Amino acid sequence: MNEKAFDRERIARLAQAYEPDIVRFLRDLIAIPAESGQEGPVIARIRREMEKVGFDETRVDPLGNILGRIGSGKTIVMMDSHTDTVGVGDPREWAWDPYKGKVEDGYIYGRGACDQRAGMASMVYAGKLIKELDLAGDCTIYMVGSVQEEDCDGLPWLYILKEDGIRPDCVVITEPTRLGIYRGHRGRMEIEVHLRGKSCHASAPERGDNPIYKMSRLAEEVEKLNERLPSDPFLGKGTIAVTQIRSLSPSLCAVPGSCSAHLDRRLTAGETRESAVAEVRALPGAENAEIEILDYDTPSYTGLRYPMQKYYPTWVIAESHPLARAAVATWRALWDGEPVVDKWTFSTNGVASMGLMGVPTIGFGPGEEEVAHSVAERVPIEHLVKAAMFYAAFPRMYADAIAEARRLP
Ligand SMILES: [Zn+2]
Numbered sequence: 001m002n003e004k005a006f007d008r009e010r011i012a013r014l015a016q017a018y019e020p021d022i023v024r025f026l027r028d029l030i031a032i033p034a035e036s037g038q039e040g041p042v043i044a045r046i047r048r049e050m051e052k053v054g055f056d057e058t059r060v061d062p063l064g065n066i067l068g069r070i071g072s073g074k075t076i077v078m079m080d081s082h083t084d085t086v087g088v089g090d091p092r093e094w095a096w097d098p099y100k101g102k103v104e105d106g107y108i109y110g111r112g113a114c115d116q117r118a119g120m121a122s123m124v125y126a127g128k129l130i131k132e133l134d135l136a137g138d139c140t141i142y143m144v145g146s147v148q149e150e151d152c153d154g155l156p157w158l159y160i161l162k163e164d165g166i167r168p169d170c171v172v173i174t175e176p177t178r179l180g181i182y183r184g185h186r187g188r189m190e191i192e193v194h195l196r197g198k199s200c201h202a203s204a205p206e207r208g209d210n211p212i213y214k215m216s217r218l219a220e221e222v223e224k225l226n227e228r229l230p231s232d233p234f235l236g237k238g239t240i241a242v243t244q245i246r247s248l249s250p251s252l253c254a255v256p257g258s259c260s261a262h263l264d265r266r267l268t269a270g271e272t273r274e275s276a277v278a279e280v281r282a283l284p285g286a287e288n289a290e291i292e293i294l295d296y297d298t299p300s301y302t303g304l305r306y307p308m309q310k311y312y313p314t315w316v317i318a319e320s321h322p323l324a325r326a327a328v329a330t331w332r333a334l335w336d337g338e339p340v341v342d343k344w345t346f347s348t349n350g351v352a353s354m355g356l357m358g359v360p361t362i363g364f365g366p367g368e369e370e371v372a373h374s375v376a377e378r379v380p381i382e383h384l385v386k387a388a389m390f391y392a393a394f395p396r397m398y399a400d401a402i403a404e405a406r407r408l409p
Contacts, residue, residue: 006133006135006333006392006393006396008333008334008389008393010133011129011133011135011334011389011392011393012334012389014129014132014133015125015129015385015386015388015389015392016385018125018128018129018385018388019381019384019385021125022121022122022125022381022384022385022388023103023108023121023381023384025049025121025124025125026101026108026113026117026118026120026121026379026384027100027101027103027108027110028045028101029042029045029046029112029117029120029121030098030099030100030101030108030110030111030112030113030117031099031100031101032045033085033099033111034083034084034085034112035084035085035086035087035150036084036147036148036149036150036151036152036298037084037147037148037151037298037299037300037301038084038301039064039083039084039145039147039148039300039301040064040301040302042083042145043060043064043065043066043083043145043147043301046066046068046083046120046124046145047060047066047068049124050066050068050124050127050143053124053125053127053128053131054127054128054131055068055069055070055127055131055143056069056070056071056072057069061159061160061163061164062163062302062304063147063148063156063159063163063300063302063304063306064147064300064301064302064304065144065145065146065147065156065159065160065164066083066144066145067142067143067144067160067164067166068124068127068142068143068144068145069140069141069142070127070130070131070136070140070141070143071130071136071137071139071140071141071395072140073136073137073138073139073140073399074138074139074140074399075137075138075139075140075169075395075398075399075402076139076140076142076166076167076168076169077139077140077141077142077168077169077170077172077394077395077398077399078141078142078144078160078166078168078170078171078172079123079141079142079143079144079171079172079173079174079391080119080144080146080157080171080172080173080174080349080353081116081117081119081120081123081143081144081145081146081174081175082116082145082146082147082148082149082150082156082175082349083117083120083145083146083147084147084148084149084150084151085111085112085115085117085150086111086115086150086373087111088111088375089375093375094375095375096109096110097110098110098111098375098377099111101113103381106380106381106382107378107379107380107381108378108379108381108384109376109377109378110377110378111377112377113367113377113378113379114176114366114367114368114371114372114377114378114379115175115176115367115372115373115377116174116175116176116365116367116372118174118176118365118366118367118379118383118384118387119174119175119176119365119366119367119387120143120145120174121384122174122365122366122383122384122385122387122388122391123143123174123387123388123391124143125388126143126387126388126389126390126391126392127141127143129388129389129392130392130395133392135392135393135395135396136395136396137395137396137399138399139395139396139398139399141395142166142168143391144160146160146349147300147301148298148300149348149349151296151298152296152298152308152310153312153347153348153349153351153352154308154312154349154350154351154352154353154355154356155296155306155308155352156349156352157171157349157352157353157357158306158308158352158356158357159306161352161353161357161359162357163306168359169359169360169398169402170323170359170360170361170362170398171349171350171353171354171359171360171361171362172327172361172362172363172364172391172394173348173349173350173353173361173362173363173364173365174363174364174365174366174387174391175344175346175348175363175365175369176365176366176367176368176369176372176379177342177344177363177364177365177369178340178367178368178369178383179339179364179365179366179383179386179387179390180339180340180341180342180364181324181327181328181331181339181340181341181342181362181363181364182341182342182343182344182362182363182364183316183317183318183319183324183341183342183343183362183363184234184235184314184315184316184317184343184344184350184354185235185314185315185343185344185345185346185347185348185350186235186236186238186266186267186268186314186347187266187267187271187311187312187313187314187315187347187351187355188264188265188266188267188312188347189265189267189273189276189293189310189311189312190262190263190264190265190293190294190310191262191263191265191276191277191280191291191292191293191294192260192261192262192263192291192292192294193215193218193260193261193263193280193286193289193290193291193292194258194259194260194289194290194291194292195211195214195215195218195258195259195260195285195288195289196211196257196258196288196290197209197210197211197212197214197255197256197257197258197259198255198257199249199250199254199255199256199257200254200255201253201254201255202252202253202254202255203253205255208255209255210255210256211247211256211257211258211259212245212247212256212259214259214285215245215259215260215261217284217285218261218283218285218286218289219242219245219261221283221284221285221286222240222241222242222261222263222280222283223242225240225279225280225283226239226240226241229268229271230268230270230271231268232268232269232270234269234316234343235268235269235314235316235343236268237268238265238266238267238268238271239264239265239266240263240264240265240266240276240280241263241264242261242262242263243262243263243264244261244262245259245260245261245262246259246260247259247260248260263280267313267314268314269314269316270314271314272313273293273311273313277291277293293309293310293311294309294310295307295308295309295310296308296309296310312347312351312352312355313351313355313356314355315350315351315354315355315361316343317354317360317361317362319341321360322360322398322401322402322404322405323360323361323362323398323401324341324362325401326394326397326398326400326401326402327339327362327364327394327398328341329397329401330390330393330394330397330398331364331390333393333397334386334389334390334393335386344363344369345369346369346372348363350363364387364390364391364394365387366379366380366383366384366386366387367379367380367383
């Protein structure tokens with residue numbers, strides 16, 4: 001790998017010099033609430049900053065994702081930060097204003113500080129570093145602010161890859177990794193099981209056929225199925241859980257005619273939509289069940305609907321893959337020591353970029369996964385600066401790595 005692709009001291013100095021701007025930008029983003037489907041104002045704020053720091057082009061696609069471009073070279077590197085956050089829940093649980101971006105002891109606190117406006121703030125300033133230090137090389141770099149991830153992970157990237165006409169060589173997910181290199185996570189899917197019975201007056205239940213009793217027996221089989229699901233040494237175990245049961249009854253004095261259960265399924269390596277449905281189908285009592293994978297069909301803030309099945313496949317990239325090697329090489333070129341190479345516990349837009357569309361994907365981000373969605377959400381300022389360095393240095397290192405991989409026999 002080309003060790004002279006960049007001068008790490010210069011990148012470190014310049015990134016450090018922009019720390020106050022990165023902090024200010026992140027605090028501005030935290031001050032703009034944007035749950036899924038309400039990202040318009042935060043996208044507009046991101047666009048202003050991208051234009052200010054000198055991106056070559058910014059555009060907002062019909063779903064509402066913002067794509068900021070730098071360079072126009074052969075190797076296409078895309079980086080992603082979703083722009084929506086979860087809500088604040090009970091405001092009394094917060095010890096400070098979740099939308100103020102409190103700065104204390106080297107951290108910025110607030111909703112979205114870590115998940116994941118931090119990634120966006122670092123990406124935009126990486127863009128500035130790339131421009132000023134001329135780091136783009138023969139790359140086209142897109143910094144993407146995606147929408148609706150918290151509601152339907154992957155949906156924005158399914159749209160970008162299928163509809164925006166860009167064919168990237170790789171995608172970097174900037175969700176929190178504590179500055180480690182993450183190379184996958186378990187998948188998931190949302191399944192509903194419907195059982196039919198025969199309704200009747202509850203004063204004479206023997207005239208009907210109560211589907212709640214059938215569902216309760218099936219729920220026990222689901223619990224046993226969970227025990228049998230396979231485990232993977234890297235990703236962990238596949239799981240299944242009943243998370244809701246409801247019935248359709250004409251009254252509380254009637255035996256219902258149908259009963260439905262919602263199943264949360266987490267998929268480990270080797271498990272697919274088909275295998276997961278077949279396992280449920282094979283359970284005693286499910287012979288005549290209707291088994292459904294739910295759809296997501298909520299319009300984006302632009303009003304566009306882009307329906308997607310709630311199947312979010314497992315993805316893992318091998319440590320030996322040129323993308324994973326380039327990420328590790330970038331880390332080593334910037335800092336001393338060795339990066340932690342691991343996986344996320346939660347799910348990310350990687351389910352679409354790599355899981356559904358097969359684009360090599362890797363993760364590197366500021367902040368700690370454990371504080372996402374919590375009232376303790378925060379990000380270390382040091383991480384913001386370091387992540388900006390990584391995103392600035394990575395594209396050239398990656399272009400070199402794939403050139404080298406092509407030269408090898
Ligand atoms: Zn996130």
